[in-house]
Amino acid sequence: MKKVFVGMSGDVFHHGHINIIETARKLGDVTVGLMTDEGIVSYKRPPLLNYDQRKKIIENIKGVSKVIPQDGLNDYIRIIRQLKPDYVVHGTDWREGIQKSTREKVIEVLKEVGGELIEPEYTKDISSTALVNELLELGTTPDVRLKKLRRLIKLKPIVRLLEVHNGLTGRIVEKTRVDLDGEIREFDGMWISSLTDSISKGKPDIEYVDFTSRNQTIDQICDVTTKPIIVDGDTGGMAEHFSYAVKTLERLGVSAVIIEDKIGLKRNSLFGADANQTQDSIENFSNKISAGKRSQVTEEFMIIARIESLILRKGIDNALERAYAYIQAGADGIMIHSKEKSPDEIVTFCKAYRHFDKKVPLIVVPTTYNQITEQELIDIGVNIVIYANHLLRSAYPPMLKTAETILKNGRSFEAEKLCLPINEILTLIPGGK
Ligand code: SPV
Ligand code: MG
Numbered sequence: 102m103k104k105v106f107v108g109m110s111g112d113v114f115h116h117g118h119i120n121i122i123e124t125a126r127k128l129g130d131v132t133v134g135l136m137t138d139e140g141i142v143s144y145k146r147p148p149l150l151n152y153d154q155r156k157k158i159i160e161n162i163k164g165v166s167k168v169i170p171q172d173g174l175n176d177y178i179r180i181i182r183q184l185k186p187d188y189v190v191h192g193t194d195w196r197e198g199i200q201k202s203t204r205e206k207v208i209e210v211l212k213e214v215g216g217e218l219i220e221p222e223y224t225k226d227i228s229s230t231a232l233v234n235e236l237l238e239l240g241t242t243p244d245v246r247l248k249k250l251r252r253l254i255k256l257k258p259i260v261r262l263l264e265v266h267n268g269l270t271g272r273i274v275e276k277t278r279v280d281l282d283g284e285i286r287e288f289d290g291m292w293i294s295s296l297t298d299s300i301s302k303g304k305p306d307i308e309y310v311d312f313t314s315r316n317q318t319i320d321q322i323c324d325v326t327t328k329p330i331i332v333d334g335d336t337g338g339m340a341e342h343f344s345y346a347v348k349t350l351e352r353l354g355v356s357a358v359i360i361e362d363k364i365g366l367k368r369n370s371l372f373g374a375d376a377n378q379t380q381d382s383i384e385n386f387s388n389k390i391s392a393g394k395r396s397q398v399t400e401e402f403m404i405i406a407r408i409e410s411l412i413l414r415k416g417i418d419n420a421l422e423r424a425y426a427y428i429q430a431g432a433d434g435i436m437i438h439s440k441e442k443s444p445d446e447i448v449t450f451c452k453a454y455r456h457f458d459k460k461v462p463l464i465v466v467p468t469t470y471n472q473i474t475e476q477e478l479i480d481i482g483v484n485i486v487i488y489a490n491h492l493l494r495s496a497y498p499p500m501l502k503t504a505e506t507i508l509k510n511g512r513s514f515e516a517e518k519l520c521l522p523i524n525e526i527l528t529l530i531p532g533g534k
Contacts, residue, residue, distance in 0.1 A: 103129030106186035108171055110136040111155045112148035113232045117192065117224035119162070124221045125190040126164030133159050134171035134180050142256045143173045144199050145285045149233060174203040178210050185214040192223040199283020241327040243354025248401045249329040250356030253289050254462050259475050260485045262331060263288045263492065266297040270492045271322040272530070290329040290356070293319055296369055297493040298333075308335045308367040312346045319353050331405070331487070334358040336367050336381070340389040344396035347404070357403035359436050359464070360393075362386040362423065370412045371468065373440045380413050383423055387430035394431040405434035405464060411446050412438055420450055428459055434485070436464040444470035444477075451481040 105125045109118060111133075125131045138152050148155065152170070159168050171180060181189065189211060195204045208218055253260045265271045271291060278287045296306040298318050304310050312334075319332060332350055337343040337360035350358055361370070364385070368376035381389075386406070393404045406427035410420035424435045435454070439447050447465055454463060462484035467473050478486055499519060506516040527533055 103187040104184060105129045105131045105188045105190060106134060106181065106184055107131060107190050108134040108136070108177055108180075109159075110141050110148060110229070111159050112141070112150055113229045113236070114155075114158055115227050115229065115232065117227045120224050121190055121192055121221060122162055122164050124219065125188070128188045128190070128219065130166050131164055132167045132169060132184060132186070133165050134177070135159055135168050137170050137172050138256050140171060140173035140176065142253075144283070145230075146233075146287065147253065147256055149236070174200060175206075177203055177207050181207065181210045181214060181216070186216050188217050188219050190219045190221065193220050194223040196220075197283075198280075199285075201283065237327050241354075243323070243352065244399075246323070246327060246329055246354040247351065247356050247399060250290060250331070250403065251401050253329065254484055257289065258479045259483060260289045261475065262290045262292045262485065262487045264294045264297050264488060264490050265291045265322055265326075266294065266301045266318065266493055268321045268325045271326040273492060275326045275328055288328070290331065291322065291326065292487045292489055293322065293330060293332045294489050294493075295333040295335050297490050301493055306367075306369045308338075312338070312342075312349065316349055316353065319350070319355060323354055329356040330354070331357045331359060331485075333489075334360045336361055336363050337389055337393065340392040343389055344392050347393045347396050347402065348398060351398050351402050356401070357405055357434065358393075359405040359407050359434075360389065361407035361436075361438075362409055362427075370409060370438055371440050373412055374414055378409070378413060380409055380415065383426045386423075387426055390427055390430040390432050403433035403462075404431070405436055405462075406430075406432035407436040407438060409438060411450070412440055417446065417449055417453065421453055424454060425457065428457070428461055432461060434462040434464055436466070438466055440469050442469055444473040447473075448481055451483060455482050 105128045107121060107125050111118065122131065135152065135156055138148060141148050156168050159165055169180070171177070189207055191204070195201065211218055263274050265274055274288045274291050278285055293315070295308070295310070298315055299306040299310045302310055315332070319330065322330065332355050334346065337346065343360065347358065362381045363378055364381040365379045368378050390404055390406055408420050408423050410416065410423060420437060427435065437447060437450050444467065447470060451463060454460065463482060464485040464487065465478060465483050466487045466489045468489055475486055503516045503519045506519065507513050
């Protein structure tokens with residue numbers, strides 16, 4: 102019996118997959134290399150079904166003898182060297198895009214082991230990616246969305262969030278993708294910033310826009326998106342109030358709330374020591390975290406403690422002492438914030454944090470030290486990066502310019518080139534016609 106190898110993700114299984122397996126089983130004994138969840142997220146969005154669920158399906162397909170884990174596209178090489186298959190079967194789709202270079206490497210290594218590549222014509226008019234996109238357009242449930250963040254943290258080297266403040270910006274995070282030589286890069290989720298939620302309502306970021314109002318923003322965003330959400334919970338208010346907020350956020354399907362260890366009238370952290378800001382005591386803030394944890398309904402919701410020691414110039418040791426205490430109090434994550442132009446103090450904190458015995462996911466918001474790359478953050482152990490205000494900040498200057506242009510000219514003709522064409526805004530959100 103000849104040995105045949107087929108690599109696949111097998112998420113949203115369809116007749117195109119069956120066509121491949123049918124070709125393979127006519128050639129011999131079929132081993133499927135099933136992409137692990139980590140392997141898939143190394144080049145595209147996480148699968149809808151996890152590895153074990155997909156394995157169960159593929160194992161039960163006629164003609165499949167064995168399913169083995171495949172850890173990403175590069176793992177083809179290891180598997181082929183080990184298995185020494187007579188044939189590798191793959192649809193013609195991998196002649197283009199991210200899998201193109203994998204295909205070339207597979208051809209090389211097949212020469213080494215004396216095997217052959219068989220490429221059945223890719224089944225037209227069906228693709229898992231298109232099916233998944235259609236499923237996502239149907240929407241999601243609070244329960245499914247809430248669980249997504251923990252899964253992403255587990256699977257991805259870094260989880261990438263962008264600020265949203267209404268339904269439209271939610272759609273931008275939901276849909277924007279770039280294709281970098283076949284690697285599909287997108288945002289993993291949304292940050293609901295107190296700064297941009299307040300400013301977009303014409304209010305300062307001083308916790309005046311309270312949870313009742315913030316929840317309306319969140320609800321609006323949930324209505325038109327499926328990606329996970331972290332909410333900026335400001336100081337969390339009084340522990341008694343925070344306990345209620347946690348339950349409401351869970352009911353809405355939010356995955357995590359971040360609360361900052363400040364007390365009294367809250368000012369935005371980026372004012373730093375220029376504004377009158379007071380840090381809470383370790384004891385009081387730890388009690389608030391514990392109260393939130395006790396009130397939680399689901400297992401998966403995360404309460405993340407945000408440390409303001411660097412913002413308030415209290416030093417790294419103070420920040421580390423607080424991180425330790427907040428983890429003891431039950432925090433599911435630590436956000437360390439800085440308003441320095443250089444990332445040095447964040448890097449120092451993250452490196453010291455690595456030596457903690459009990460660690461929880463680490464979150465940073467590189468607004469001022471924005472030269473740091475995601476790869477550099479991964480290297481110092483950061484789990485989540487938040488781009489905290491960029492959609493609102495980038496929208497405001499052109500809006501102001503349009504308003505001024507209309508005033509200066511006494512008509513809108515000159516402003517037209519600054520605007521999205523009417524036919525494009527009409528069709529921006531499907532279903533309008
Ligand atoms: C926000 O986005 O509201 C934040 C982050 O809290 S920062 O503005 O940097 O304080
Ligand atoms: Mg805020």
